[in-house]
Amino acid sequence: MSDAAATTTPRERYRQQVRAEIKERAREQIAAAGTSALSLNKIAKEMGLSGAALYRYFTGRDELLSELVQDASQSLVDTFRAVAGRGEGDLDGLAQALRAWALADPQRYFLLYGPPVPGYRGTAGLTSTMSEIMGLVLSACDAVPREASRAPVVLHLDRSREDLAPASALGVALVFWTRLHGVLSLELSGHFLGMGFDPALLYEAELSGLSSG
Amino acid sequence: MSDAAATTTPRERYRQQVRAEIKERAREQIAAAGTSALSLNKIAKEMGLSGAALYRYFTGRDELLSELVQDASQSLVDTFRAVAGRGEGDLDGLAQALRAWALADPQRYFLLYGPPVPGYRGTAGLTSTMSEIMGLVLSACDAVPREASRAPVVLHLDRSREDLAPASALGVALVFWTRLHGVLSLELSGHFLGMGFDPALLYEAELSGLSSG
DNA sequence: TGTACATCAGTGAACGCGCGTTCACTGATGTAC
C-alpha cells in the first residue's frame, strides 16, 4: 500500500482512481467494438453510476477520447524508452516492441495509426509524444549502415526538413514505419486470416530486409 | 440514351435508378465522415423521401453496407482488369492503378483494407472478388525475376496452399500488398501531413524496390 | 473534541436528438380481358 505522493489528499486519490477506471472501461469498449462504440452512459452503467456522474471527471466524450489517444501514444513512447534503456533500442528491438504493443490492443494501435477517428480532431499538427516516438526510431536509424541499406534515400525531402535529421536516416525511418505498418495493420484488421501463413514471419522478413538488404 | 437491356421493364429501370442513387448518397456520406456516418434516414431526407421508403430497396442498413463493400471490390477488380487489358498488368501498372483508385475515394479503400467495419459481418471467408484481385496481383508476380527480387520467399507458407501458386510468387504478392498498403493507408489517413515530403515518391520507391532491389 | 461551514461526488429527471425499423394505408402505374 506504499503511497505515491504524500501531498495527495485522499479525495484527490479517489478522484484519480475513478478517472482511471472510467478510462479503463472506455479502453475495453473501444477494444471490443471500435471507437464508435465508446459510450459514456454505458461506462456509467457498468460502474453503477448515473451517466451524469461522469461529468465530474471529464468535460465530455471528446475529452475522454482525447485522453485515451494521448495515453496510447504515451504508452508507446514508454515502451520504446524501456526497450532503449535495456540497450535494445535498435531497429529490431523497437520493431519487436511495436508488434507486441500493437497485438496487445489492436484498437489502441489504430487510435494512433489508423484512419482518422470520426468526430475527433487530432490537436492538429499532432502531439510532441508522437514526434518523440519518431525520434526514437530516427536515432535507431542512425546506426544502420547507410549504403548497405536498400531503403530509398532518394526521397527528396524538403530542404526545410534537412536540419532535423540526415536525409538518409529519415528515409530509413520512413520505410521502417510504412513497411511494418503495412504488415501490422493488415494483420490486426484480420485480413490475413485463412491465408495460411504466419504474419510474424512476414514481419520478421520485412524487418531483416530493412537493415541488411 | 441507348438502352441497356430491352427486356428491362420501365418500372424495373426506375427501381435500379433509385437503388443506384441511394448507394451514391451512401458513398458520399461514408466518404465524408466514415462508415459510422452512414444513415438511412439522412439519405432519405436528401432524396426527398421518407425514411421508410428506403426499405423498398434494401432490407436494411446492413444490406446497403454489404452492397457498398461488394461494389468497392468489384470496382477495384474492374480497374485492375482494365489495366491488364491495356497490357499494363505488371506490378507497376497495378500499383499505379491501385493508388489512383485509393486516392479517388479513401474511405472506399478502407472499406476493403481498413480495420473491420463496426457492425458489419464480412460474409466470413471473404468474397471471390477479393481473391480475384489477389489473383491478378499473383499473375503479375510471376513475371518478376525470382532471384532478382529481394522479397522474402522465406515465408514457409502452409503446404496446403502451395497448390494455389508457386510459393515465390505468393511471397512477392504479399510483400507487394503489405508495402504498398503501408504507404497508402498512412497517406490516406493523413499521417504524412506536415512531414514535408511527397508520398507519391515514397510509393514509387517502395514499388521499384519490389522488382529490382 | 465538537460545532459550523464549504466542498464536492453522485442522483434523477429532463431535453432534444437521431437512429433503424414496422405497419396500415394511399395513390399512381402497369396488366389482363
Added chain:
DNA sequence: TGTACATCAGTGAACGCGCGTTCACTGATGTAC
C-alpha cells in the same frame, strides 16, 4: 379503347432505443475555528 384488378412506390405516424449533455438537488466528506 375502356374497364377491373393487381402490383408496388411512397407516406406518415409510431415504437423503442440510446446517445451526449444540463440542471437543481441531496448527502457525505473534509476543513476551520
